[in-house]
Amino acid sequence: MDNSLPETVGSHEPRTPLPRDELGIMVLAPTSNDARLTAHFLQKAGYDAEVCRNLDDFGAHMQRGCGALVLAEEALDSDIMKLVPTLERQPSWSDLPVILITAAGGAAHVRPRHLEALGPVGNISIIERPVRPETLVSTCEVALRSRRRQYQVRDLLSKLDEADRRKDEFLAMLAHELRNPLAAVVSAAA
Numbered sequence: 001m002d003n004s005l006p007e008t009v010g011s012h013e014p015r016t017p018l019p020r021d022e023l024g025i026m027v028l029a030p031t032s033n034d035a036r037l038t039a040h041f042l043q044k045a046g047y048d049a050e051v052c053r054n055l056d057d058f059g060a061h062m063q064r065g066c067g068a069l070v071l072a073e074e075a076l077d078s079d080i081m082k083l084v085p086t087l088e089r090q091p092s093w094s095d096l097p098v099i100l101i102t103a104a105g106g107a108a109h110v111r112p113r114h115l116e117a118l119g120p121v122g123n124i125s126i127i128e129r130p131v132r133p134e135t136l137v138s139t140c141e142v143a144l145r146s147r148r149r150q151y152q153v154r155d156l157l158s159k160l161d162e163a164d165r166r167k168d169e170f171l172a173m174l175a176h177e178l179r180n181p182l183a184a185v186v187s188a189a190a
Helices: 032-044 055-064 073-088 112-118 133-189
Strands: 025-028 049-051 068-072 097-102 123-128
Touching: 025 032, 025 055, 025 133, 032 049, 032 068, 032 133, 055 073, 068 073, 068 133, 073 097, 073 112, 097 112, 097 133, 123 133
Parallel strands: 025 049, 025 068, 068 097, 097 123
Antiparallel strands: none
């Protein structure tokens, strides 16, 4: 799996590889066996997938960076109010993809309070059980493609901030260097 950023059109800069953590898929399911099996399947498909024990564990992973969250709806029953603040603390460039696996019937059976709580803070994709392996892999690929673009925006914003800082330093230095010669001109003119 290629974990580098695609080149910007017209750019001659080399691709910048992302740290492995930033494209990792976190898996959270109510039973550790379900989570372990899902992570193992994703690993066999070439993804860096890791099991989170609970939403607190996921919050720690998100601080370091991650590509997506695969979440079983049942895992939200007791902890949904922990997930919402975690997603709200994302930087402005970030919109972490959340893949929500629901019971048969899809969105119609997703608890309305879950969708209501997650809707404003998350980039949610819903997959219903039984999940076909191809569907899970395809959904994860789309989520990671979206995340790579978000990391591109983060890097561009960082470059813009650095350029703005350099401009401010240059103008401050220019003002300082011109102060003495301009003082002589003002004095002569007076």
